[in-house]
Amino acid sequence: MPKLANRQEKERLKETSLYRECLIEESNIDESSRTVELSFSSEAIVIRKGWFSSWREVLGHDEDNVDLTRINEMGVLLWNHRSDVPIGAIESAWHDKNDRKCRAKVCFDDDEESEKIFRKVVNNTLKGVSVGYRVTNWEIVDEGGTSTCGRFTGPCEIARKWEPLEISIVSVPADATVGVGRSLDEEGDNAMPKPNERADVVERVSPEDIDRVTRDERVRTAEILAMGQRFEMDLSEHIRSGDSVEMVRKIVMDKLAEERKAVTPAVVTLDEKEKFRAAAQDALCIRGGVKFESDLAPGAKELRSFSLRELAREALARAGESTKGDMMEMIGRALTTSDLPVILGNTANLSLMEGWENEEETWPVWVDDTGVVSDFKIHTAARVGELSELDEIPEGGEYRYGERAETFEQYQVAKFGKLFAVTREAIVNDDIAALTDIPRQMGESARRKLGDIAYTALTSNPKMGDGKTLFHLDHGNLMTAATISFTNFETTIEALGLAIAAMKGQKDVGGKQSLNIRPTFFIAPVALEATARRFFAQEQSPMTITLDTGASVAMGNGANPYAKDYFTLVFDPRLDDASANAWYLAARKGKSVRMYFLNGVKAPYLEQRYGWSVDGTEYKVRIEAGAKAVDWRGLVKNPGA
Template identity: 40%
Template sequence: MTKRQFYRSLSLRMEKGTPSTYDEKTRSVEVVVATEGRVRVYDWNRGVIDEILLMSGLEMPDNRQVPLLDTHSRYSSYSVIGSCRNMAVEKEELVGRAHFSTVQEAESQHTKVREGHLTDFSAGYEILEGGAIWVEDGESAVVDGRSFEGPVRVVSKWRIKELSVCPIGADGKAKARAESPAPQQEERLMDERLRAFLERRGLPKDATEEQAWEYFGRMSDEDQRKGQRSAGANNHTGGSGHQPAQIDPAVAAQNAIEAERKRSAEIQSMCRSHGFDDLAITLVADGSSIEQARKTVMDEILKRQQGDGGYGFRAPVEVGVEEMQKFRAASQDAIMVRAGVPVEQPAPGFDELAGRSLVDLARMSLIRSGRSDAGRPLDVVGRALTTSEFPVILGNTANLSLMSGWDASGETWQIWCDTGSVSNFLTHKQARASETSDLDEIPEGQEYKYGERSEAFEEYAIATYGKLFAITRQAIINDDIGALTDIPFAHGEAAARKVGDIVYAVPIANSVMGDGKALFIAAHNNILTGGVVSETTLNEGYTKMGLQKDIAGKRGLNISPEYFIGPKSIQGSAEIFFNSNQFAADNKGATRTNIYSGNKLTRVYDSRLDDDSTTAWYLAARKGKTVKVFFLDGIQKPYLEQKSGWSVDGVEHKVRIDAGAKAMDWRGLSKNAGA
C-alpha cells in the first residue's frame, strides 16, 4: 500500500463543559486520541468506507509523543500548537495528554479547549505495508483472533503521526477527556469539501447536516432524471431502451470533491501568480467560482495599477518564493535523513516530512504549484516532474549526495599536489625561468651589465570526464531512496577517483617533460639506487634533490623533500622505520638516532601505485615544485546537470568534471625502485 496519511469523517458529540482533566499549570488536557470503534473515513480508491483501527497493531514513536496541530495543517511549523505526550493504549482506546505551547499561535485553540468550546480531536495516521484488510459486503474475516463483518477496512498495522484540534472531530471518542463522560450521541457528518460544493449549488449555509444530506439526495435524483431524459432523446427507435445506471452517492461525492479540488487549485495558482496569496484564501473559503475569482483578481490588479500613480503595472514581489525555498530545503534534508546520510543542520520542518514517501512529496509539490494532486501515483509523479518544484528537490538531493560521495572518497593527491585553474580546453604553456645570474662587482667608472635568464616550458591541458544516470518514475513510486542518494553518492566517489587516477598516472607513466625527456631519468638526476626505506636510501634522495641546479645549470636550488609517497604494500615496513627513534647499523642493536623519524616527511600511501609496482616509492618537494592539478575555472568538484527524461521516464542526470594533471618540474621529484 502506498504510504498516505488518513483522517476520520464521523464524530460522536459530547455535551460537556470544560474537561475536568484540564491542568492550568501545564496547559494540558487528557485526550482520547483514537478508538477501535467503526468510523467512516475517506479512501482514495473506494470513497467513503467504514474502518476499524486495531490497537494491537499500533506503532508509536519511542518517546510516545507526536505533534499537536491545528486541523491537520502539516505544511508549516507555525501550525504546530503543542504536542500529545505520554500516549498509551487503554483497552480499546489510545489515550494521551495534549500539551499546548505558550506561543501566540496556540493561544486561541488553548483558550477554546479550556473554555469547553473545542472538544474534538482528530488523529492523523499512516497505514503500514500490508497492514489493512478489506472485508467485502456480506463477507466476514478473522483478524487478530476477532471476527469482522463487511463492508469494512480492518487496519492491523498503523502508525500514529499527529493529533489535531478540530472543530468537528473524526473519531467520536477522540475528545478532551472528562473524569465522568456524559452520554454520547452519534452524528453523521458530511465531508466539508462536499458541503462546500453543495452550497455553491444552492444549499443554504445554515442548513443542518440532515438537511444537507437530503439536498444531496435530491440533487442526485435530479441528475438521474436528466440522464433519463438524455437517454430518451438519443433513443429514437422507441421501446423500453436502456435503463440509466443508478448514481452512486459515494461516486458523486468523489466527483464533487474532485471538482472542489480543481477549483481551489486554479484559484490559488491564479492569485499566487499575481501576489494575492491572502485573497486566494478568501476566494477559496467563500465558495467563489473560477470566473468570479478571475473577475476579483482583475479588479485587484486594476486597483494596484492605480496605486502606482498611473505609470502602469508593476510586477508583484513573489512573496511565496521564501516558503517554496523552505519547503525544498526541508524536503531534501528529510530525504537525506531517511537515507541515513548525516545532516549537520537540517532545515526547519524537515522532521515533518521525514516520514513522507516520495509520492507524498510529489503530491505536495503539485499542490504548492497550484495543480491537481488527484489520480494514480504514476500520474501524480509524472505531473510533478513537469513542475518547477519537484525536479529541483530531486536535483538538490542528488547533488548533495554527489558532493557527499566526493568528500568521502578518501583521495590522497590533495596532500602533496598543487592546484591551478584554466579557462578552456586548449593546450597551455607555463614558463619555468632560471635563476638570475650573480651580481657583478662594479669597479669605479665601469658600466653595469644585463643579467641572463633561461626559460623552459611545460605544456598541459584538461579534459572532460562524465557519466549519465537516471531517477525514474518507478523508483519514485517504489519510494526507492537509494536511487536519490546511493547512486549519486557513488558517482561522486567516481568523480574523485577519476581525478586521483589522472594524478597518479603522471609518475606511473613516467610522462614526457618539456625538454623531451621522461620525468624520471638519469639525465634529470632523480633516479635513486633501488632499496627499501632506510637511512642510506633517504640520504641519497635528500642529497640528489638538494644538489639540483637551475635551468642554466649554474645555481644549486637546495630543494628538500617534504613528502614520502609509496604503495600500500610497503606501508607497514615504512611506518616501522619512520616511527623508530633509533635503528641498528650493525648487529650490536638499535643505537643510532633515526633522523628521519617522526613527522619529518609527510607520508602518503596510495593503492594505485601498487598496480604499477609494490616496491617503488617516491620523494616529493613542497607543493608547486612537483605535480599540479588543473580544473576548469578552478572548480574543484563535479558538476551535476539534469533534464526531463527522454530515453527513460523520469529525470536524467549528467555528472562531469573537467580536470588535468602535469608534472611542472622534475627537480622536486625522485624515484626509488625499491627492493
C-alpha cells in the first residue's frame, strides 16, 4: 500500500496555490464567437522544486478528484495570472474522464487589451495556457511503491482533492499534453502514462524543444508567485522583469522590515495573528540579546517572561488547537499547526543578520564587490585593452582606426552553507541560545567566509588568462624581496618606490602605452602592522631628525614621500597564514580583485523547514560567492625579506 501523506506533509502542501502550463492549439478556435476550447490539466508529471527538495507531482483525474464548482460559477480568464487583467469568461469547464483531462470553453472579451491577446492566440503567437489550482488532499507514493489507482509508480505525490481557481493565457508554454483541440486518442511521446509505468519515463511528456531556460523560468515564476501569496504581496512585476528568486526574496524581506519600522496604529492595523508574531519575535530577541533599531512591538514585554515551551503553548491556543497532552507531542503540534515556526524563523534570521553586519572585515576596503553571475558555471570575461594613442594628422591626411587588444579571465562562484536545528528538546529546556547565539555565529562565519575567498584570490597566486601566475616576473609585478622597516628607512623608501614605479609603468594589453596606474592600498600581514604604521606616520627619517635638522632637511634629504595619506593601509591575519613577510600594493577598486555573487545577493540567506532528520525545526544558512584577480597590472607583490 502507498504511504499516505503524514500531517506535516499535508500542512506543507495544503492550501498552496500552484500553477501548470500547457500549449494552445489553433484547431478549436472560433473567431466569430471569440471562443476557444482548450484542455487545461492532465495527469502529466510536473517536477516541483522547494527550498530543500524537489518532488514529482501528479494531478489526479479520477472522477472524484477534481472539484469544478468554483471555476464554473465564478471562473475568469486572465492574462499571466494577473487578477487585475481579466480578458474573458469561462463559459464551461468539464472533466473528460476517458482522456483524464479537464477541458474548458473560454470566451474572450472585446475590449482593446483582450482583443490584442486574442489576436495573438489566433495568429499562434501566444501558445501558452496555465491553470492556477489549490490542492487539499495528497497521496504520497514512496520510491518503488504503487499508487492506489495503480497507474503511477513512486516517488510521486498525487493530488486526490484539488480545485482549479482560474485559467490564464501565458507567454511561456510548457506541458504539451494538454491544450486546445488535443486528440482523445493521441499516441506517441505525449500519450498518457500506462499502469505501473515508471515516473522517470512519464517525464518524457515534456516537449524536447523546451530548453533549460524555459524550465528555469517556470520554476522561478512558481516560487515568486508562492512567495507573493505567502506574504500577501503582488510580485507579478518582478516576474515580468526577470528578477531572480533570491533578489525577490531580498526585496520582500526589505519591504517587511521597512513596514515594521514605518507601521503606526493610525496608518496600518495589524490583525491579531501579526501582532502576536511581532510581539513574540521581539520578546525572544530581548531574551537572546539581539539588538534591533525599531521600538518593541506591543505585548513584547509581557511575552519576554515566557519560556519557549510556554510560547509554544500560547501559539497553539491562539491557533485554536489543543494545548493538552504530552509536552513533546504538544510542541510537535505547535511546530506544524501554529505561528511558532514563523516566530522562530524570524528571530533566527534577525540573529543571523546581526552577526553578519557586526563582523568586521578588511576585504571590503580594497576589493570590488560588484560582480554578479546567474549560475555556478565557469564564466569567461574579456579584458579589452585601451585604444592606441591618437595619431598626428597632417593637412589633408587620413584618419586611421584605433586598435584594441584583449585578454580573457575566468571566474566562478561556489556555494557555502551549514545546517542547524532548534529541536523539541531545546524548546523544552528553554535553550534560547540555540535560536539566537548559533545563527548569530553563523552570520559571523558567513562574513568571514567572504574574507577567506577574497584573500585567497590574492595569496594563492592563481593562473591568469595568459597561463602565467598572477604575480610573475613576466607580468612586471613581482619585486625583489625587501622588508618594511622603520629603522632601515631609506631601504624601505627605495622598495616602495620600485613597487610604485612598476605599477605606474605597466603597459596596456597591446603592450604599447604606459598606463600610469597609481597604487591606492598598502596591504600587509598583521605581523608588519606596527612597523608599517610607524613608518607611514613618520614624515622624516629618524636619522635625519637626530643628526641633521638644518640644511639636510631643507634640501629634502630624509623626507618620507609616502607619509600620512599616500596609501590606505590594510592589515589582515589571513596574510600571516600565507607569509608573515610579504606585502602588496593594489590599485583602486575594480583594478585588482573582484568579488562575484550569485544573482547579486551579498548577504547570507536563511531557509527553514520542519525537521526530518531531527525532531524540531531545521535551518540552512547559505551564501554563494567567488573572487578573482581581474587584472595583474593593478597589483604588486614584494615577498619581503
